Amino acid sequence: VKIPKNFVCEHCFGAFRSSYHLKRxxxxxxxEKPFECDICDMRFIQKYHLERHKRVHSGEQPYQCERCHQCFSRTDRLLRHKRMC
Incomplete structure (x- = not known):
């Protein structure tokens, strides 16, 4: 069952399933970039992107390759690594 995309952007006419996705x-x-890093003042559209960015400062690398045990701060970097590992 397809969910209708009733929320339309007046700028580019992109269609979205919810008002939340349209607003974002x-x-x-x-x-507008409402989410600001309190360490370096970089700004982001989405809170998730800010949280991901904060790992640059903390050094946190929560994603680990199960083959070679190398760690990454982002899932996309782990997935890219896995294609070559």
């Missing part, structure tokens, strides 16, 4: 998308057009 509109930030791309407005340039």
């Amino acid at each position: 998308h509109i930030l791309i057009h407005t340039g």
